[in-house]
Amino acid sequence: MxxxxxxxxxxxxxxxxxxxxxxxxxxxxxxxxxxxxxxxxxxxxxxxxxxxxxxxxxxxxxxxxxxxxxxxxxxxxxxxxxxxxxxxxxxxxxxxxxxxxxxxxxxxxxxxxxxxxxxxxxxxxxxxxxxxxxxxxxxxxxxxxxxxxxxxxxxxxxxxxxxxxxxxxxxxxxxxxxxxxxxxxxxxxxxxxxxxxxxxxxxxxxxxxxxxxxxxxPSPNIPTIETARAYAGTCFFEGTNVSEGRGTTRPFEWIGAPWFDGRKVADAMNALRLPGVRFHPVYATPTFSKHAGELCGGVRLFVTEPAAYEAVRTGLTLLHTVARLHPDAFAWLPPFRDGMRPFIDLLAGGEDVRLSVAEEAGLHRVLEAWARDADIWTERRKPFLLY
Structure with missing residues (x-):
C-alpha cells in the first residue's frame, strides 16, 4: 500500500x-x-x-x-x-x-x-x-x-x-x-x-x-528519480554546446561532447569532494539532439547520498570545471531567436552565471549570492506550507 x-x-x-x-x-x-x-x-x-x-x-x-x-x-x-x-x-x-x-x-x-x-x-x-x-x-x-x-x-x-x-x-x-x-x-x-x-x-x-x-x-527525458536528482543541477548544460545527455539512456546523469575530456573532468570534480556525488568518465553517442551520431567523451554523475547532495552547487561547479578545462571549445548557446536572451540566462534566472561562472572567483560569488536567495525564499514560503 x-x-x-x-x-x-x-x-x-x-x-x-x-x-x-x-x-x-x-x-x-x-x-x-x-x-x-x-x-x-x-x-x-x-x-x-x-x-x-x-x-x-x-x-x-x-x-x-x-x-x-x-x-x-x-x-x-x-x-x-x-x-x-x-x-x-x-x-x-x-x-x-x-x-x-x-x-x-x-x-x-x-x-x-x-x-x-x-x-x-x-x-x-x-x-x-x-x-x-x-x-x-x-x-x-x-x-x-x-x-x-x-x-x-x-x-x-x-x-x-x-x-x-x-x-x-x-x-x-x-x-x-x-x-x-x-x-x-x-x-x-x-x-x-x-x-x-x-x-x-x-x-x-x-x-x-x-x-x-x-x-x-513526468517527461520523456526524466525516466527515473535518479534523473530528476541530477537534472536539478545539470539542466544548466541545456544552455551550452555540451550535450545534457538527451539521446542517451542517461539524460542529465551524463554530459559530454566530442571534444570533452571525461577523465580530466571526473578527476577534477572528484578532487573537490562535493557532498553526496561522484563522477566517472563515460563515452556515449547521442541518438538525437546535440552531437547526434557523434562519439562524445563525457562524465556520468552518481548521486551516492541524496540527503547530502547539493544539486545546484554541483551543477554550477561542473559548468565551471568544463569551461576551465576546455576554454577553446566550451560555449554558451546563442539566443534561439533575435531579440531573445541566451537560454542559459533564462535557465539561471539572470546573467550572472553566463558572465561569471567560468572564473573561480565568479563561481563563488554566484554560489554565495544564491545561498542568500535560498535563505530568503525559505522564509517567504513558510505561510504557504501545507505539510
Missing part, C-alpha cells in the same frame, strides 16, 4: 461536493494516476454529478509523447470525443473560448519542484486565466519528488521571466505544486480562486521512492 495519498486519490475516494453539478476541464498528463494506475481522466469522468468537458495539455502532450520544445495544436480525445486544448502552442493558458464549457479547472501533474521545469510556469499562466474568467482552479497535490526541505539556487530576476521561469523563485523550491500555487497566487497578486486538495501521509523529508507511488515519466 502507498504511504502517501495524493490529491487525485483523495478525489477518487471521497469526491468533492464543490464540484457537484459542474462541467470540468482537466490539465493532466501520464503522471496523473492513482497508486492503482487509474488515470485522472477516468477519475474525473466517473465522479458522480460531474461532467468532464475539456482536457488541456502542456509541454510533452496529454500522453507525454512529445520531446522537449515541440509545439502542438488542439485535438480531440479519441475515446471521449471531447476537445484537447494545447497549452504549448499558440496559447500558453486557457482563453475564453476554451473555457466556454468549463465551470472549474482541475490540475493534476507531477511537478519536480524546480523552476525550469515548465509545469510550474503553466500553472501560473492557468491561474491568471482562471482569475480573468472567474473559474475556480482545483490543484490536486502531489509530492515534491526531491523532498520538501532543501531549497537551492538564486531567485529569478525581473526581466528574465519565460516558460522556464515564470516568476521570482529559486531553482529548487522545496515545495509541492499545491503549495507553489498558493504562494504564487499571493506573491503575484493573481486573485485566482485556488483550492488545493492536499495529500495525506507526506512528511517534508520524504523523497519519491519512499511514497510507495508509481513513478510515471
Amino acid at each position: 502507498p504511504r502517501v495519498v495524493t490529491g487525485l486519490a483523495r478525489l477518487a475516494r471521497d469526491g468533492d461536493r464543490r464540484l457537484a453539478g459542474k462541467r470540468v476541464g482537466l490539465i493532466t498528463n501520464p503522471t496523473g494516476v492513482t497508486a492503482e494506475l487509474r488515470t485522472a481522466v477516468d477519475v474525473c469522468r466517473e465522479l458522480p454529478g460531474v461532467r468532464l468537458t475539456a482536457l488541456f495539455a502542456c509541454e510533452h502532450g496529454l500522453n507525454g509523447e512529445r520531446q522537449a520544445g515541440v509545439r502542438f495544436e488542439d485535438g480531440v480525445h479519441p475515446a471521449l470525443g471531447i476537445p484537447v486544448y494545447s497549452l504549448y502552442g499558440p496559447r500558453k493558458a486557457p482563453d475564453a473560448a476554451t473555457l466556454a464549457d468549463v465551470d472549474a479547472v482541475l490540475f493534476d501533474m507531477q511537478d519536480l519542484g524546480l523552476r525550469f521545469y515548465t509545469y510550474g510556469s503553466t500553472l501560473v499562466y492557468v491561474m491568471r486565466a482562471c482569475a480573468e474568467h472567474g473559474v475556480p482552479l482545483f490543484v490536486l497535490d502531489r509530492p515534491n519528488p526531491l523532498g520538501g526541505l532543501r531549497v537551492e539556487g538564486g531567485l529569478l530576476r525581473p526581466g528574465f521571466e519565460s516558460m522556464v521561469g515564470a516568476w521570482p523563485m529559486p531553482v529548487k523550491t522545496g515545495m509541492t505544486i499545491g503549495e507553489t500555487a498558493l504562494m504564487a497566487n499571493d506573491a503575484l497578486g493573481i486573485g485566482c480562486d485556488v483550492r488545493v486538495v492536499p495529500m495525506e501521509g507526506w512528511p517534508r523529508a520524504m523523497e519519491f521512492p519512499e511514497t510507495g507511488l508509481p513513478w510515471m515519466l
Whole structure:
C-alpha cells in the first residue's frame, strides 16, 4: 500500500461536493494516476454529478509523447470525443473560448519542484486565466519528488521571466505544486480562486521512492528519480554546446561532447569532494539532439547520498570545471531567436552565471549570492506550507 495519498486519490475516494453539478476541464498528463494506475481522466469522468468537458495539455502532450520544445495544436480525445486544448502552442493558458464549457479547472501533474521545469510556469499562466474568467482552479497535490526541505539556487530576476521561469523563485523550491500555487497566487497578486486538495501521509523529508507511488515519466527525458536528482543541477548544460545527455539512456546523469575530456573532468570534480556525488568518465553517442551520431567523451554523475547532495552547487561547479578545462571549445548557446536572451540566462534566472561562472572567483560569488536567495525564499514560503 502507498504511504502517501495524493490529491487525485483523495478525489477518487471521497469526491468533492464543490464540484457537484459542474462541467470540468482537466490539465493532466501520464503522471496523473492513482497508486492503482487509474488515470485522472477516468477519475474525473466517473465522479458522480460531474461532467468532464475539456482536457488541456502542456509541454510533452496529454500522453507525454512529445520531446522537449515541440509545439502542438488542439485535438480531440479519441475515446471521449471531447476537445484537447494545447497549452504549448499558440496559447500558453486557457482563453475564453476554451473555457466556454468549463465551470472549474482541475490540475493534476507531477511537478519536480524546480523552476525550469515548465509545469510550474503553466500553472501560473492557468491561474491568471482562471482569475480573468472567474473559474475556480482545483490543484490536486502531489509530492515534491526531491523532498520538501532543501531549497537551492538564486531567485529569478525581473526581466528574465519565460516558460522556464515564470516568476521570482529559486531553482529548487522545496515545495509541492499545491503549495507553489498558493504562494504564487499571493506573491503575484493573481486573485485566482485556488483550492488545493492536499495529500495525506507526506512528511517534508520524504523523497519519491519512499511514497510507495508509481513513478510515471513526468517527461520523456526524466525516466527515473535518479534523473530528476541530477537534472536539478545539470539542466544548466541545456544552455551550452555540451550535450545534457538527451539521446542517451542517461539524460542529465551524463554530459559530454566530442571534444570533452571525461577523465580530466571526473578527476577534477572528484578532487573537490562535493557532498553526496561522484563522477566517472563515460563515452556515449547521442541518438538525437546535440552531437547526434557523434562519439562524445563525457562524465556520468552518481548521486551516492541524496540527503547530502547539493544539486545546484554541483551543477554550477561542473559548468565551471568544463569551461576551465576546455576554454577553446566550451560555449554558451546563442539566443534561439533575435531579440531573445541566451537560454542559459533564462535557465539561471539572470546573467550572472553566463558572465561569471567560468572564473573561480565568479563561481563563488554566484554560489554565495544564491545561498542568500535560498535563505530568503525559505522564509517567504513558510505561510504557504501545507505539510
